[in-house]
Amino acid sequence: GDSVTQMEGPVTLSEEAFLTINCTYTATGYPSLFWYVQYPGEGLQLLLKATKADDKGSNKGFEATYRKETTSFHLEKGSVQVSDSAVYFCALRNRDDKIIFGKGTRLHILP
């Protein structure tokens, strides 16, 4: 079945460091791809999205590019802040409208 695999955490970085969180997917057809963020004690909220190959989603300094050839949607940010500390989830919406999440990657940013 369709699935999402993302890098295990936790990831610990210093403030202003470069961030990459890897995400790959398995799905038939052309799923939509998403990154969600979860702050402590809250539900998930959409961070960015891409609906077709080569699309780049971006928001709050975060970016991810839909790469069909490598079935990947890696999350990047050039300079992280302490306030970016959260759990990040990669997800896909498949042709049956089923939305599947990766297991999440916890990010800690040290001041």
Place this chain on the structure above:
Amino acid sequence: DAGVIQSPRHEVTEMGQEVTLRCKPISGHDYLFWYRQTMMRGLELLIYFNNNVPIDDSGMPEDRFSAKMPNASFSTLKIQPSEPRDSAVYFCASSSSPGVTTGELFFGEGSRLTVL
């Protein structure tokens, strides 16, 4: 606009008791999803509905779990009887059709269930 509303926010119960979790989706959304989040398994899709009809319940762990959506503005997830391994945060999320938007989910704040 009101977001997805879940209740209760916290529930502590004893093994064997019935638990009912409730969700009110965003008005106009025609998809509703129930997820369970644990440290060990991450975010698992339990069931989802389209226009109040269950589409895929393959993620429901076993017959002790059931979900209903009697109308467009209300859904329940019931566990009977509950067991300690059911302890988790249960999220409800809703979305509009992908043809209308890109189909992103809007999540409630979750119901934290503890079964003793």
